[in-house]
Amino acid sequence: MKKIICCIFLLFSLHQFLISQTTGRISLAGDWRFELDSADIGEKELWYTKTLIDSIKLPGITDEGGYGPEVIETGKLSRLHEYIGKAWYQMDISIPENWKNKNVSLCFERIMWKSKLWLNDQYIDAQESLLTPHYYFLGKLSPGTYRLTLCIDNREIYPIGNEWGHSYGEQTQIIWNGIIGEMIMSSHPDVQISQIRTFPDDTGQLDIEISVLNRSKKGTESKTVF
Template sequence: MLTVESMPDPDASDPDATDPQTVPEARSALDLSGRWRCALDPDAVGELEQWFRTGLPEGSPAVALPGSIQHQGLGDPVGLETPWTGSIVDRSYFTDERYAPYREPDNIAVPFWLQPRVYFRGAAWFQREVDVPADWVGRDVVLSLERVHWESTVWVDERQIGSERSLTTAHRFDVGRLSPAGTCSPSVWTTARWSTSDPTRTASPTTRRATGTGWSARSPLPRCRR
């Protein structure tokens, strides 16, 4: 879940006030579910080329969040040489004639786990413009992303906010105070890199499921709070 929470200015409230109507609203929400521009970045060039400043490459498609980029057709066709995170231990898949029809280029079917429609390994970028409510100006804003798989870095209006790495807790970013009212442009970079010593050891930044484990991780599910 992607949320933006606008916390009240502590200077605007009287700590000794007893009338609840004199205390500013604790927080409110702005829903960001919908279409986000998306660009796959398998060669990790987006930060070097400053996509957060220039925008995503021309022709970058829009995807629905919450959702999986694989289920929306972004990635490479699955084939016999697909570098799965897990290994196909039972080599009969490559030799047994019973599996021959499922080794054909247009009919690949791996019997050992839930197979995505397409495969992608590397980083992905998500970007959109957000209308900033007038009453958010001068208030502290927090950006929260849930179900990130499992590293993320966020920029807002060309300013890097921070990075997080976790599969089990939401990624929270202190955006600070937005001024003036109008629009802001958050850029979200995600990757499933799970070996800091070997950047090639990655899975997809979207949904990934392995038979027997029952776990999955998905692209950020967006919601916004003020």
């Protein structure tokens, strides 16, 4: 029992330390500019360089915004609107003065299935995940205003099938386009803990793996005391 209590206390302490490294958090929930891309022409026409004209609330999905063809179906519960394809989301973000020389990252939870990000006219990265958040690293940004453009594609990327793909299938959930989880922009120092993993076994031993991310050009010394 003492071992379990010590392990819980240690994990709680590590979790609090990990949170303390985030020097600032800004929610990106709210009104976003928006445009459907059913013809898949957005990237070719450089939509990330223009101001999108429609609007949608995030966290949310295109169904709730009333976008996509209306679904007319009887005999079972169904969606009011359905859209499969690319959709573009855009917001102006402000980097505060106290974030100067800090690393800026984004976290978007519950995206289906692929996302691509642009900052102003610059392509940042792409993410693919049905389960884990989509993370983006923006680097060190000067205080000011930037245009953030996110393209989300909810089409099936890999043929996982409806029978086994519980995260992607109308039988288990709707195949939405949008973001329904936490949307956070945060700032971080050059050296931070990026991940903590635990490996318990049936003998009562607990191994802890800590990954440290060092974006500085300097070596750092670490000490572990248990």
